[in-house]
Each structure stands twice: as structure tokens, then as C-alpha cells.
Amino acid sequence: MKISLTVNGLKVEREVSPHMTLLDFLREDLRLTGTKEGCGEAECGACTVILDETAVPSCVVLAVEANGKSVLTVEGLEKDGELDRLQEEFIARGAVQCGFCTPGMLMTSKALLMKNAHPTEEEIRLALSGNLCRCTGYKKIVEAVSAAAAE
Amino acid sequence: MITNKQILKILDEKQDTFYKGKQNYVGKYVGQRVPRVDAYEKVTGRLKFGADVELPNQLISRLKRSTHAHAKITRLDTSKAEALPGVVTVATGKEFNGLTGCYLNDSHVYAIDRVLWVGDIVAAVAAETAEIAEKAVELIEIEYEDMTPVFDAIEAMKPDAPLLHPNLGSYKWLKGFLFPKPGTNIANHFKLRKGDVEKGFAEADYIFEDTLSVPMVQHTPMESHACVVQVEAGNQVEMWACTQGPFLVRQMISDAFNIPLNKIRVHTTGVGGGFGAKLIAKNELYAIPLALKSHRPVKMAFNRSEEFLNTFVRQGLIMKMKTGVKKNGKMVARKIECIWDGGAFCDYGVSIARSGGYASAGPYDVENLWIDSYCVYTNKPSGGAYRGFGVPEAATVEEQQIDMIAERLGIPATEMRRINFYHEGDTHATGMKLHSVGCEECLDKVTTMLEKTPLKPKEGKLYGAGQAHVHKFTAHTVAASAVLKINEDNSILLYHAVSEIGQGSQTVMQQIVSEVLDVPIDQIQSVKADTHFTPYAWQTAASKATFFDGNACKYAAENAKKQLIELAAIRFDVPQEDVEFGGGKLWPKGKPESAQNFAQVSMGGSFPKAVFGHGIFTVEDGSGLDEQTGQGNRCSAFWMFGGQGAEVYVDTETGEVELARMVACHDVGTVINPTTAEGQLEGSVAQGLGIAMFEEMHFDEKGKLLNDSFTDYHLPTTLDMPLIETDFAVNSPHKEGPYGAKGMGEPALGPTAAAIANAVYNACGVRLFALPLTSERVWKALKDKEVQK
Ligand code: FES
Numbered sequence: 001m002k003i004s005l006t007v008n009g010l011k012v013e014r015e016v017s018p019h020m021t022l023l024d025f026l027r028e029d030l031r032l033t034g035t036k037e038g039c040g041e042a043e044c045g046a047c048t049v050i051l052d053e054t055a056v057p058s059c060v061v062l063a064v065e066a067n068g069k070s071v072l073t074v075e076g077l078e079k080d081g082e083l084d085r086l087q088e089e090f091i092a093r094g095a096v097q098c099g100f101c102t103p104g105m106l107m108t109s110k111a112l113l114m115k116n117a118h119p120t121e122e123e124i125r126l127a128l129s130g131n132l133c134r135c136t137g138y139k140k141i142v143e144a145v146s147a148a149a150a151e
Numbered sequence: 152m153i154t155n156k157q158i159l160k161i162l163d164e165k166q167d168t169f170y171k172g173k174q175n176y177v178g179k180y181v182g183q184r185v186p187r188v189d190a191y192e193k194v195t196g197r198l199k200f201g202a203d204v205e206l207p208n209q210l211i212s213r214l215k216r217s218t219h220a221h222a223k224i225t226r227l228d229t230s231k232a233e234a235l236p237g238v239v240t241v242a243t244g245k246e247f248n249g250l251t252g253c254y255l256n257d258s259h260v261y262a263i264d265r266v267l268w269v270g271d272i273v274a275a276v277a278a279e280t281a282e283i284a285e286k287a288v289e290l291i292e293i294e295y296e297d298m299t300p301v302f303d304a305i306e307a308m309k310p311d312a313p314l315l316h317p318n319l320g321s322y323k324w325l326k327g328f329l330f331p332k333p334g335t336n337i338a339n340h341f342k343l344r345k346g347d348v349e350k351g352f353a354e355a356d357y358i359f360e361d362t363l364s365v366p367m368v369q370h371t372p373m374e375s376h377a378c379v380v381q382v383e384a385g386n387q388v389e390m391w392a393c394t395q396g397p398f399l400v401r402q403m404i405s406d407a408f409n410i411p412l413n414k415i416r417v418h419t420t421g422v423g424g425g426f427g428a429k430l431i432a433k434n435e436l437y438a439i440p441l442a443l444k445s446h447r448p449v450k451m452a453f454n455r456s457e458e459f460l461n462t463f464v465r466q467g468l469i470m471k472m473k474t475g476v477k478k479n480g481k482m483v484a485r486k487i488e489c490i491w492d493g494g495a496f497c498d499y500g501v502s503i504a505r506s507g508g509y510a511s512a513g514p515y516d517v518e519n520l521w522i523d524s525y526c527v528y529t530n531k532p533s534g535g536a537y538r539g540f541g542v543p544e545a546a547t548v549e550e551q552q553i554d555m556i557a558e559r560l561g562i563p564a565t566e567m568r569r570i571n572f573y574h575e576g577d578t579h580a581t582g583m584k585l586h587s588v589g590c591e592e593c594l595d596k597v598t599t600m601l602e603k604t605p606l607k608p609k610e611g612k613l614y615g616a617g618q619a620h621v622h623k624f625t626a627h628t629v630a631a632s633a634v635l636k637i638n639e640d641n642s643i644l645l646y647h648a649v650s651e652i653g654q655g656s657q658t659v660m661q662q663i664v665s666e667v668l669d670v671p672i673d674q675i676q677s678v679k680a681d682t683h684f685t686p687y688a689w690q691t692a693a694s695k696a697t698f699f700d701g702n703a704c705k706y707a708a709e710n711a712k713k714q715l716i717e718l719a720a721i722r723f724d725v726p727q728e729d730v731e732f733g734g735g736k737l738w739p740k741g742k743p744e745s746a747q748n749f750a751q752v753s754m755g756g757s758f759p760k761a762v763f764g765h766g767i768f769t770v771e772d773g774s775g776l777d778e779q780t781g782q783g784n785r786c787s788a789f790w791m792f793g794g795q796g797a798e799v800y801v802d803t804e805t806g807e808v809e810l811a812r813m814v815a816c817h818d819v820g821t822v823i824n825p826t827t828a829e830g831q832l833e834g835s836v837a838q839g840l841g842i843a844m845f846e847e848m849h850f851d852e853k854g855k856l857l858n859d860s861f862t863d864y865h866l867p868t869t870l871d872m873p874l875i876e877t878d879f880a881v882n883s884p885h886k887e888g889p890y891g892a893k894g895m896g897e898p899a900l901g902p903t904a905a906a907i908a909n910a911v912y913n914a915c916g917v918r919l920f921a922l923p924l925t926s927e928r929v930w931k932a933l934k935d936k937e938v939q940k
């Protein structure tokens with residue numbers, strides 16, 4: 001099947017199998033490997049991307065479902081050599097350890113801030129509750145998102 | 152109730168006074184909150200992890216796993232799989248039957264005639280696509296003849312138990328370090344004998360005996376194991392792997408396939424969490440035969456189920472502890488038996504039985520000790536290193552017993568700990584002289600944090616607080632080495648073999664080098680471990696990187712500095728003692744205007760000399776332990792100490808435990824980077840709370856793992872997290888550590904689960920003799936207590 005979509009602001013047209021997940025499409029066909037696979041069954045959030053305005057686990061979304069839509073991945077956060085505020089805060093506050101959950105954490109947070117510019121700590125925790133991190137204990141991640149939202 | 156914001160404020164204030172008047176070193180770079188050097192490539196998604204590596208023409212592989220726990224393979228037919236279009240090759244234990252390991256070479260690559268657990272690898276397939284490989288796996292035909300399995304470690308120790316490794320006696324192992332018992336399922340029996348334990352019990356006012364157990368759990372790094380391997384002409388193996396131990400992976404490949412080390416090159420990719428799971432070769436081994444046979448690159452990435460079953464798990468532990476005490480709480484004798492449920496291969500577990508055994512009596516000076524620690528084969532997934540190497544498991548038992556004894560004696564548990572703690576200069580249970588002992592400072596700080604701002608009671612819930620304290624060993628005589636090159640443009644390349652697995656070592660190494668050379672962190676670039684180019688390091692394990700590899704990096708920087716001074720003396724035509732060094736420059740005394748940078752000094756002018764600093768480090772007086780007594784000169788280069796305090800609310804209606812706050816103080820020597828150090832503690836709280844409250848691998852009666860996915864194996868999320876407050880001891884830097892640093896990754900997890908269990912008891916009087924403290928179990932125990940009343 002042919003799909004056409006926007007990925008990180010660029011138009012993309014590709015032939016894909018109807019069974020291919022959006023995650024595999026991004027990682028294998030487009031070689032955008034910033035989006036990670038942690039479980040493949042919508043349980044860890046590592047594969048989170050923003051589809052139109054919503055954060056979705058791309059491991060359970062089919063590539064064909066993204067047809068006509070716009071996808072934002074971690075690779076699209078940095079604009080003209082400038083990091084997104086969230087990325088800066090993640091660095092400054094030590095919210096990154098191994099970095100494997102980081103892309104998913106950033107995309108979930110980005111989607112949250114797009115909808116709710118000033119979330120409370122509770123709202124941040126709730127939004128991130130589907131994103132597993134085995135390294136940080138989440139504390140510095142929540143702090144980083146709060147700080148990015150404080151602007 | 153105290154809010155996170157208030158805690159943050161407290162922390163900020165505390166940071167300002169953090170080091171004032173203390174002994175821990177604070178420099179321009181060391182001791183500073185330097186942002187991580189690897190953060191940029193991580194927040195942009197640019198860092199390549201194991202599964203992100205792709206080689207042209209690469210094949211995708213899949214594994215055929217055993218459905219039986221213990222069985223003979225009576226028929227193995229791969230012909231249909233091989234005939235499937237798109238399948239390039241299939242490999243089995245018939246062709247590849249070498250054994251390998253780290254401490255004890257008991258591990259097959261693919262099952263040879265016999266499977267040892269549900270999940271054991273029987274065959275591997277490489278194909279053009281994942282779909283084809285998966286289909287091929289289904290076409291592999293296997294017939295089994297069941298053999299009696301053994302799932303319980305105590306059963307497995309009995310003389311008539313079915314043997315998992317009848318050839319144990321013929322395996323290769325580290326002699327003098329391990330003591331396997333051929334003809335049994337005991338892969339190692341570690342003994343420690345100190346003083347006269349029976350005399351100690353005779354002198355005791357009271358004797359207490361308790362048995363507790365902890366189940367198998369899984370590390371679950373967010374990134375599953377993944378590698379890509381290709382074999383070039385002449386059997387030259389080149390591999391990219393997300394590993395904590397590139398040199399160990401190389402060794403294990405060499406042992407399994409009989410390939411010399413200089414023909415195996417392992418590159419380390421980004422590592423998405425390790426916690427011990429990525430120390431040894433697993434998927435790396437399964438991939439090699441496919442690459443050897445196909446002459447094409449092969450990718451082998453584990454799915455989540457394989458991550459649960461085919462890497463390491465944390466061994467289960469049953470620990471019996473008998474303690475004799477005086478009325479005042481002074482312990483006079485402890486007799487301990489640890490039985491570690493090692494799974495099908497005990498290759499790494501044997502070492503945990505040893506060190507987890509010698510540390511099992513806790514951070515206490517007890518005159519008479521008798522410890523037996525056994526690592527036992529069972530038909531379950533293989534046990535191995537998991538953050539803490541036996542200490543968190545043993546502490547779960549040992550530290551709960553301290554609380555139980557203190558209660559029965561009617562003294563505060565903090566006091567009982569205090570009067571038994573080790574001090575500087577004491578002799579450890581293993582016979583080594585202790586230096587850099589910060590347990591008392593940790594106890595004081597944890598107690599103060601808990602008492603200064605205790606949480607308020609909650610309607611309808613019982614509140615409780617509890618503590619636990621540990622000491623943690625590291626390695627002894629392992630080698631670490633580093634090389635540092637000054638480039639023509641004055642930038643610096645730093646080569647060491649520590650894997651950056653999230654702990655922040657890359658940043659810490661650069662901070663140490665920056666401190667020596669007085670140059671900004673970003674003037675340095677670390678090179679990822681690569682067994683052909685980076686110098687040797689044992690493994691990224693045992694919380695040893697900062698101390699061992701940090702010293703190697705420090706020495707490499709000092710060596711480069713020495714070379715630069717020698718060159719500058721020639722260049723400036725002054726004696727060496729008249730060369731000034733600072734801010735990344737050198738100049739003749741009194742003439743700062745003639746200052747030259749490192750590149751100018753070394754490469755400039757008419758006699759260019761490339762500066763190439765090197766450093767090697769090991770502990771010269773490190774030693775093994777005597778087979779009969781477990782005594783030795785220095786079994787661990789240093790000891791780390793630390794304590795944590797938990798505050799919980801227990802809902803007596805549902806049994807639900809809410810972990811409300813964790814406070815932690817650890818003695819890690821000098822803290823090189825406070826931000827990454829806090830990160831280690833915060834992460835360990837999450838891991839420890841999972842282990843304390845819900846993580847457990849559940850097996851059915853046939854040995855099949857029932858929860859091999861995140862749907863069924865619950866991990867802590869943002870919603871489970873308590874308030875966290877962290878601190879560090881500042882009065883016990885280590886005289887041999889780089890700037891006084893020791894290590895910290897593992898002890899961070901040491902006391903967490905025990906502290907939570909003690910808090911739960913304090914809240915509701917329920918003491919469970921097994922982890923995890925699920926609501927169901929707590930509720931049931933509360934009901935039983937009511938009935939007893
Ligand atoms: S990989 Fe998609 S949620 Fe885990």
C-alpha cells in the first residue's frame with residue numbers, strides 16, 4: 001500500500017505492507033532510529049511519537065494509519081540547531097541516564113505541553129505513567145518537564 | 152505533608168553547604184554538577200543503541216526455544232526450516248557444542264542433546280526478513296523425552312536430585328576462587344569461618360533464628376540485548392553489541408568457538424541500561440554461528456520475552472540466619488546459610504554466592520562468624536549479576552533480622568546498628584583491614600532526614616518508618632587501563648573500556664581528566680569501548696569503574712602532563728621545575744605571556760612529539776580467600792556503605808502499601824558528580840520499590856515463566872514513586888580512590904527493599920518472610936494476625 005504523510009515536517013511517500021507498524025516504518029524504512037522499541041506491545045512508551053497532536057505508542061499503530069497525517073519523532077524536536085526546551089531541561093536536570101526511554105519521555109511530554117502549557121506535577125506524572133524508565137526513578141524527569149513548562 | 156517542592160528547596164540549601172569543611176575533595180571539575188557529556192546525543196535520539204546498528208546485507212535472526220524444563224532431545228529436524236525460501240542458515244548444538252562462561256564454563260550456546268529450562272535455545276535461524284525467520288522457527292521439529300526437573304534449590308541440593316550438569320567436574324573454572332561439588336547440583340560452596348561461633352552462641356544472652364527468602368526477579372533494562380555481527384575472511388569476527396563487558400564477551404566467544412582473541416573485535420554501542428544483565432555474552436553467542444555459516448552480517452535482537460528468559464535473572468535466595476546477642480544488642484555470633492537458586496547455568500551466580508556470602512553478615516563487626524553459601528543448579532533461567540551482587544538479597548534478610556532482634560531486646564534498631572557497625576581500621580569478616588568506613592555518618596543522616604520532617608498520619612491508614620543499612624564490596628585484582636591522546640588541534644581523545652550504561656561514567660572519567668589537566672570537559676572526547684583499540688578493562692561491573700578505571704584515566708592524564716612538562720622544559724629551555732602548568736597551558740616561570748597550549752608544546756615547531764598518556768591500575772595487595780575459612784588479605788579493593796529510610800502508609804482494609812518517602816545516604820567516598828550520583832540513588836529507589844512490593848518471576852509447575860512481558864510483570868511507574876531525598880557521607884574519602892572516590896551503582900539498591908519491609912512492619916506489625924510485599928500478602932497477614940488475637 002502506498003502511504004503519504006509528513007514526518008518531522010518533511011513529506012514522505014512510501015509503499016508499505018499493510019501489517020507494518022509505524023515503529024518499524026520509522027526505524028527500518030526511514031532509518032529514524034531515535035524512536036525505540038522496548039516491548040512491542042504498548043506497555044513501555046519507548047516508541048512514543050506524536051501523531052498529529054497526540055502521543056501514541058508507535059509499536060501498535062500501523063504505518064497505514066498514519067496515512068495523510070503528520071508524525072513528529074524525537075529527531076524532529078531540535079529546530080535549526082536549537083534544542084527544544086524540554087531537551088535542554090532534560091540535559092540540565094540530569095533527567096537522562098541510559099537514554100533509552102528518553103525519546104519516548106520527550107515525546108509524551110511534548111504532547112502534554114502542546115495541550116496543557118502549564119501542567120501540575122500530578123498532571124505530568126499522570127501523562128508519563130505509561131512511559132517506563134528503569135534508570136532514573138523518574139524524579140529528575142518530572143522536574144525537567146516542570147521546568148520546561150515553567151517558561 | 153511535605154511536598155516535593157519543599158524537599159527540593161531543602162536539597163538546594165543542602166547542596167550549598169554540601170562540602171563545607173568536609174574531607175571529600177571538591178575541585179574545579181571533580182565534585183561539580185557537570186552536565187552529562189552523553190546527554191546531547193541521547194535527547195536528540197542520535198545515539199545508536201544495539202538494535203539501531205544496521206550493516207548492509209544483514210540478516211535477521213530468530214531463536215527456537217525449548218518448551219520443556221528438563222528433557223533429552225530425541226529428534227531435531229531443521230530441514231523444513233532450511234528449505235523455506237528466504238532462510239539463509241540454521242544453526243544448532245549439533246555443530247556448535249563448545250562450552251563457555253566467565254567464572255565457570257558451564258554454558259552451552261545451543262542445547263546439546265538436552266534442554267535445561269523452558270526457554271533454553273535449541274536452534275537459531277537467519278533469514279532475509281523477520282517474518283521469514285519467525286516462520287522458519289515454527290518449522291523446526293523437535294521431539295523431547297522428559298527427564299525429571301528440579302525447580303527448588305533446596306530440593307536440588309539433596310543427594311538424589313536429578314543432576315543438571317553431570318559433567319560438572321570436567322568443566323573449566325577459576326580454581327581457588329570457586330569450589331564446585333561435582334556429582335551434585337552445587338556449583339559453588341563458599342565457606343567463611345571466623346572465631347568460634349559455638350563459643351559465641353554460648354556467651355550470648357539471646358539467640359535468634361530466622362529464615363527468609365527472596366524470589367527470582369528480572370533486570371528488565373528498557374533496551375533488550377541486541378547485536379550485529381559479521382565474520383570476515385579468515386574467521387575475523389566483528390561485532391557491535393550493547394554490552395557492559397566487551398572484553399568478557401570477546402573471551403566467551405573465544406572459549407565457545409575456539410577463536411583467538413585477536414580475531415574478535417567487539418564494539419560497544421549505546422547501552423540502554425544494564426544492571427548486570429549485559430555483562431556476559433548471551434545473544435552475542437547465539438548470533439556467531441549464523442554469521443560464520445552465512446558469511447553475512449546477522450542481527451540478533453532479543454524481544455521482551457527473550458530478555459526475561461535468555462539473559463540473566465537475579466537468583467532467588469533462601470537465607471537462614473542465627474544470631475547470638477548480648478542484652479545491649481552487641482552481636483557476638485552469626486551463623487548463616489545462603490542457598491542461591493542459580494538456574495540452569497551458574498557461571499556468574501557462583502561468584503555471587505561467594506561475595507554475597509561473605510557480605511551476608513552486613514556492615515557489622517561480629518567476632519564469631521560461620522557462613523555457608525551455596526549456588527545451586529535448578530531447571531530455571533540462569534541467575535547472574537544484578538545490581539548489588541547478592542547484597543540487596545542478603546540485606547533483605549539480614550537487615551530485617553536486626554529490626555526483629557532490636558524489637559525483642561527493646562532497644563531502638565538504630566542503636567543496635569550503631570553499636571555493631573564497622574569502624575575505620577576494623578578487621579572485616581573476611582580478614583581485610585577496613586579503610587574509608589562511613590556507615591555511622593550514613594545512619595546519622597538517614598535518621599535526621601526521617602526525623603526532621605516526618606510525614607503526617609493519613610486518615611484510615613497506618614504509618615510506619617524503617618531503615619536498612621548495607622556494605623558492598625567491589626572487585627580486587629582486576630586490571631583497568633586508559634590512554635589519552637593530545638591531537639594537533641589541542642583536542643583530547645580519551646580511551647578507556649568502561650561502558651556507558653546510563654550510570655554516567657563517561658562524564659565522570661572526563662571530569663577526572665579535566666581536573667588533572669585543568670582543561671574544560673568538552674575539550675575531551677571519550678572513545679567508546681572497542682576491544683581492538685581501547686585498552687583492556689575487566690567489565691563495567693561491581694561499582695568499580697570510578698575507582699579502577701577512574702584511576703587509570705587519572706594516571707593517563709598525569710602521565711600526559713609529565714610528558715608535556717618535559718617537552719615544555721626543552722621548548723622553553725628551562726629546568727622542568729620552572730615549567731608552570733594551568734588552565735590547559737604551560738609557560739616558563741614568570742613569563743605567562745609565553746604560554747603555549749598542549750598541542751603547541753607537543754606538536755608545534757621543529758621537533759613535534761605526539762603526547763600519548765597511559766595509565767594502568769590495579770590493587771596490588773588484592774587477594775583471594777582461603778577455601779576453608781574465607782579469610783584473605785584484601786578481597787575487595789574498597790567497601791561502600793549506605794543506608795536508606797522508608798516511610799509507608801498501609802491500608803489495613805486492602806493491605807495496600809504506599810511508599811510515601813525514601814531517604815538515602817551513601818558513603819561512596821568523594822562524589823565526583825553530585826547530579827549523576829543522586830540519579831543512581833533515585834533510580835535505585837524505583838528498582839528497590841519494585842523488588843520490595845511487586846516484582847517476582849512466576850513459574851508454573853512445569854517451569855514455564857508466566858510473566859515474561861510488561862503486561863504481567865509490573866514495573867514501577869511515575870505513579871508509584873515516593874518523595875525521594877538523598878545525601879552522601881562526606882567524611883570518608885578513600886586514600887587510593889581518584890580524588891578519594893569509591894563507587895556507588897550497586898550499593899544504591901542494597902538497603903531499599905529491606906528498609907521498606909521494616910517500615911511496613913513498623914506500620915502494621917506484619918513481617919512477611921518472603922518478598923514481594925504485595926497487597927494480597929499483606930492483607931492476608933493482617934487477617935491472620937486478627938485471628939490470632
Ligand atoms: S515498544 Fe511500544 S510501548 Fe513498548
Ligand code: FES
Nearest residue numbers: 098101133134135
Ligand atoms: S534513562 Fe534508562 S530507561 Fe530511562
